[in-house]
Amino acid sequence: MEDKRIKSALEIAMEKAASLPDLTEAELTEQIEKEHRPRGITIARRYLDGALRQRDLEAELRRYTGRAGEIVRKAFLLTLCQSIEVADLARSRKAIDGIQALVGNRNLEAIKGEVAAICDEFRRQREERYSIYENREKEKLRKLWIAGSAVKPNLEESKDWQEEQGRIQSEYDSRINRLREELSRQTL
Amino acid sequence: MKLVDELYAYIWPGNDNNCNSYLFANALKDNRHLLIDPGHVITPFYREPGLGRLVSEMEKDGLDAGAIGLVVLTHGHPDHSEAAEMIREENEALVALHQADEPMYRRQGGKVNIYLEEGELLLGQTKQLRLSILRSPGHSPGHITIYWPEQKVLIVGDVIFYQATGRVDLPGGNVRALKQSIQRLSELDTEYLLCGHPYGHPGVIKGSLAIQQNFEFVKRNILP
Numbered sequence: 001m002e003d004k005r006i007k008s009a010l011e012i013a014m015e016k017a018a019s020l021p022d023l024t025e026a027e028l029t030e031q032i033e034k035e036h037r038p039r040g041i042t043i044a045r046r047y048l049d050g051a052l053r054q055r056d057l058e059a060e061l062r063r064y065t066g067r068a069g070e071i072v073r074k075a076f077l078l079t080l081c082q083s084i085e086v087a088d089l090a091r092s093r094k095a096i097d098g099i100q101a102l103v104g105n106r107n108l109e110a111i112k113g114e115v116a117a118i119c120d121e122f123r124r125q126r127e128e129r130y131s132i133y134e135n136r137e138k139e140k141l142r143k144l145w146i147a148g149s150a151v152k153p154n155l156e157e158s159k160d161w162q163e164e165q166g167r168i169q170s171e172y173d174s175r176i177n178r179l180r181e182e183l184s185r186q187t188l
Numbered sequence: 189m190k191l192v193d194e195l196y197a198y199i200w201p202g203n204d205n206n207c208n209s210y211l212f213a214n215a216l217k218d219n220r221h222l223l224i225d226p227g228h229v230i231t232p233f234y235r236e237p238g239l240g241r242l243v244s245e246m247e248k249d250g251l252d253a254g255a256i257g258l259v260v261l262t263h264g265h266p267d268h269s270e271a272a273e274m275i276r277e278e279n280e281a282l283v284a285l286h287q288a289d290e291p292m293y294r295r296q297g298g299k300v301n302i303y304l305e306e307g308e309l310l311l312g313q314t315k316q317l318r319l320s321i322l323r324s325p326g327h328s329p330g331h332i333t334i335y336w337p338e339q340k341v342l343i344v345g346d347v348i349f350y351q352a353t354g355r356v357d358l359p360g361g362n363v364r365a366l367k368q369s370i371q372r373l374s375e376l377d378t379e380y381l382l383c384g385h386p387y388g389h390p391g392v393i394k395g396s397l398a399i400q401q402n403f404e405f406v407k408r409n410i411l412p
Contacts, residue, residue, distance in 0.1 A: 144258075150307035150308055154302060
């Protein structure tokens, strides 16, 4: 005899779910990835922002095991690799230290040294160029009869400086990108 | 109103809150002017035409408002700075203020061409106008005042008014800093004290004695 009882929403949902085909291997992987990648990214960001100590990284990542653990770890390492940037040597160093803490004794010192050298060169180059552009802007102001020790042109409003800054940034970004890729290759 | 030499004072006559403006005529190349604190374009409550009024007053003095080439802001509050961006855009003028007040000015949509630091601002070519820019924080973190030693003129923005001082309860305000700024300004040899608002008085105090008495009054009664 047919069951005349009215089904609850949960029962209907369960019946529908049971009738769905099982996930394929690829779908399952994608689902685990979707779920766990953000966790690795979050751990990396918490570490970089100082909310998580280097010595606690291993334990934090060990909370995830199996396939999920691999995904979290990979996302963590990738985020740290991507956080290396020319304009922020301290953060870049911290990112490499975090990678080193996780991958063990692999020798990353050479990359670390290279990153530091590029960041330093970028800073010096930027300061040098800034000073040149600042003097150019001061000269333009002098021609308008505006001068004096109180006057400091705001280069952020100067198109010439913005273009120059973009040029320097992209030159050094491409050098840093090469190191990021090298680092990813060695650690992932 | 011509005050001294090429310096003009434009006292705000309206009912709403808006600032006094001061102008050094023909101080820049091609007879362009330096304007200090243009104020509101339109005042916020009574919708009075702040900039329109300033322009028409300048015209009465035979000055072309289209020739304003540099706008100096004593600080970034909108009752002093709002019209600066419009003047910058329409006249291809430059806007200058202290970097510490840039964030609040930027939030109003303003762009800054020059940061003014403590030091000398030299305008003109042969007969140079030499102005001293003084850091005078307290009412706002990046407040500056402008001293013209040659004519003993001190443009004080909202540091001090006639028997009153600028507010310190707005973001970035600091009563100790204001007190120090007032003390420092009171030590200058001043014949014209040009205030940022006409509060209970037009805001142009003339004569070193009257100016000293005003400083003393404020030090004794407002910020003891």
